[in-house]
Amino acid sequence: MIREVFMPALSSTMTEGKIVSWVKAPGDKVEKGETVVIVESDKADMDVESFYEGFLAAIVVEAGEVAPVGNAIALLAETEAEIEEAKAKAAAAGSASPAAAPPAAAAVQEPEPTAPIPAAQNGAGTGSGRLVISPRARKLAKTLKVDLATVKGSGPHGRVVAQDIELAAGKTPTAPTPAPLAVSAPAVAPVATPPASSPTPAVPGQVVPFNTLQGAVVRNMMASLAVPTFHVGYAITTDALDALYKQIKSKGVTMTALLAKAVAVTLKQYPLLNASYTEQGIQYNSGINVSVAVAMEGGGLITPVLQSADQMDIYSLSRTWKDLVSRARTKQLQPAEYTTGTFTLSNLGMFGVTTFDAILPPGQGSILAIGGAQPTVVATPDGMMGVKRQMQVNITCDHRIIYGADAAAFLQALAKLIETEPQSLTL
DSSP: OEEEEEOOOOSTTOSEEEEEEESSOTTOEEOTTOEEEEEEOSSOEEEEEOSSOEEEEEESSOTTOEEETTSEEEEEESSGGGHHHHHHHHHHHHHHOTTTSOOOBOOSSSSSOOOOOOGGGTTTTOSSSSOOBOHHHHHHHHHHTOOGGGOOOOSGGGOBOHHHHHHHTTOOOOOOOOOOTTOSGGGGOOTTSOOOSSOOOOOTTOOOOOOHHHHHHHHHHHHHTTSOEEEEEEEEEOHHHHHHHHHHGGGTOOHHHHHHHHHHHHHHHOGGGGOEEETTEEEOOSSOOEEEOEEOTTSOEEOOEETTTTTSOHHHHHHHHHHHHHHHHTTOOOTHHHHOOSEEEEEOGGGTOOOOOOOOOTTOSEEEEEOOOEEEEEEOTTSOEEEEEEEEEEEEEETTTOOHHHHHHHHHHHHHHHHHOGGGGGO
């Protein structure tokens, strides 16, 4: 039997995917549950596993090409005898509708195909019994004749990277070279690989196509235009929060974690701000999952999610946030780590921005825009003048379920927590 391998929907917003690299080459044996291809979804690179056992007979969509969700990207033969039949089928489909699917391709790593890793070595780089290895490292292991069963991965989730192979071969690891986002190999680079410092400069007059991440942002923002929203601003004095941050910064606490924790604690008092609109009514979420917008090199943004932020202590929250950002930069987040937010923070204070309005993400009821704290002359309770540091926060809400008084009460409670009770965030 010949089966089609389809482009999977790796997230609820994904409409198309880009082939980063093929882990298997035509003719390779494929076990059920084994990684066959790495696909770039809206905001992450994901290993795609086979549901069936057989042989990868033909690749329909090459590395670097894009295919809509549900389209065939390869053919899988149940037996070796069916491989040639599958190749002929792929070639016929390619010639019949060249615009719909690229012609069948040989192995991704040209001119020398990447060899599959024997089952005995599939424990390298993972605790799940499945090999997790970057394409560059796989090719390097073959060149240097390194037994992958002896290599421990240092990349995200134990992924074996090129530096691990060089160390195993007794060589001095070479520093990874940044590359443009569109290049397939660095898309699965380890955390140690810095993201591209800047995209290739555009030529004046040139039209540069959106990358996958930018395209996803465009679709989300267009969907947001259908939602009636309103904005409410509030000035919050941060002197007490700044003092707390100085005390615990050395313990690994980040300001982002402090703000996320403060918002999460306040949302417990105002669950409507953590809710979302549905055609049936108001969806009150069971958990408080705070998304925080992070700009990506090469364009676009992603919103890693701090799950159950109200229930985590500030130190665990900070460690989790650093891990999420690190893996977001290398596109290693799982869909649940960037699609399950119930409330979003967008902070531009580090750029010197004092105030701005944020666009409401689809499926959420509120987003809070945070500006930078600035020394401000204010009147003191005794009628004198003084200087305090204040930050301007602006909340954008879905007016179908949240009203002005609800947003104002939430901001007032958030300000009280930050101004008078910030120490409670460490409890």
